[in-house]
Amino acid sequence: MKWDFSFTGTAQQFLGSGGWVYVAVPKKFTKELKQRRRAWGMYPITAHVGKTSWKTKLMMKKGGDFFVALKTSVRNKEEITVGDRVAVSFKLERE
Numbered sequence: 199m200k201w202d203f204s205f206t207g208t209a210q211q212f213l214g215s216g217g218w219v220y221v222a223v224p225k226k227f228t229k230e231l232k233q234r235r236r237a238w239g240m241y242p243i244t245a246h247v248g249k250t251s252w253k254t255k256l257m258m259k260k261g262g263d264f265f266v267a268l269k270t271s272v273r274n275k276e277e278i279t280v281g282d283r284v285a286v287s288f289k290l291e292r293e
Contacts, residue, residue: 203227204287209268211280219273221286223256223264231256231264242291247284248276256288 207221223231231241241256243266250272258264266286268278278284 201290201292202287203289204285206283206285209273209278209280209282209284219268219278219280220265221268221284222259223266225263228263232262243288244291245286245288247272247278247286250275253291256290 203223205224205227207224209219209221211217211219240258243254243256245252245254245266247268252269252272254267254269256264256266266288268284272278276284
């Protein structure tokens with residue numbers, strides 16, 4: 199199984215005031231990621247967007263799809279707004 203994933207997606211925002219901005223992980227990675235599932239569907243990862251890297255968790259939406267949340271500091275540094283196409287890569291952290 200692989201530990202590194204890369205893809206390009208659209209920055210989206212969950213509905214509601216203060217909803218997280220995120221990029222959905224393509225469905226083609228879902229089966230492999232679910233095989234490594236941890237409690238509550240979260241995985242520790244190191245994410246990369248542009249020149250910015252940060253430690254976070256890969257999370258699962260209610261329907262079982264995964265997403266990478268884009269913190270405000272990352273969006274500001276990389277000048278990302280909702281609707282932008284974003285190249286994302288992440289590495290699952292081995293414990």
